[in-house]
Amino acid sequence: MKISGIGQALVVAALIAAGGASAQQASGGNYSSYGGATLDWLSPLAISSYEWPFKRGPIAVVAPAAGELATYTLVPCQDLRTQQTTVCSGNQVGTVTTQGLTTIVSGLYGRTFYLGMGGHGIIDANGVQSVLAWNTRGAGAIN
Numbered sequence: 001m002k003i004s005g006i007g008q009a010l011v012v013a014a015l016i017a018a019g020g021a022s023a024q025q026a027s028g029g030n031y032s033s034y035g036g037a038t039l040d041w042l043s044p045l046a047i048s049s050y051e052w053p054f055k056r057g058p059i060a061v062v063a064p065a066a067g068e069l070a071t072y073t074l075v076p077c078q079d080l081r082t083q084q085t086t087v088c089s090g091n092q093v094g095t096v097t098t099q100g101l102t103t104i105v106s107g108l109y110g111r112t113f114y115l116g117m118g119g120h121g122i123i124d125a126n127g128v129q130s131v132l133a134w135n136t137r138g139a140g141a142i143n
Contacts, residue, residue: 053103053115054087054096056136061113063123063132072109073137 053059058075076096077088087094087105094107102121105113114122115134123132 051119051136052117053134058137059115059134060137061115061121061123061132061134064130065125072111072113074105074108074113074134 054074054076058073061072061074062069063072064070073089074094075088077086077093085096087096087108089108092108094105097104097106101117103115105115110125112124113132114124115132119134121132121134122129
């Protein structure tokens with residue numbers, strides 16, 4: 001998928017914003033401030049207003065890969081052998097776990113996806129980490 005014009009500008013802005021928050025989260029930073037501004041995003045009201053990964057179905061992820069923007073589709077599914085909730089993409093089945101407020105998807109596309117609430121996160125490809133942006137499929141421009 002090629003993204004250009006205003007769409008590309010919006011994706012870049014989202015990745016920059018997500019990167020700052022994700023890097024701060026990944027480094028164990030103070031969640032209550034970001035860029036000198038005090039954030040109250042962990043209050044119960046703030047948490048309830050954020051979208052959680054897979055809450056409304058499949059999600060689309062966009063992240064840098066080899067100098068380009070790559071897109072990934074992650075679909076909640078169920079492993080018929082174990083009856084556990086998993087995440088699928090095509091014929092691949094990955095695992096999904098949670099750690100605090102982060103949903104972790106591994107075993108798909110050769111990457112690990114650390115999905116934060118609200119559409120940001122980190123993608124890890126063989127130890128190389130980059131920021132990502134995600135959105136529920138059909139709920140915005142990342143389709």
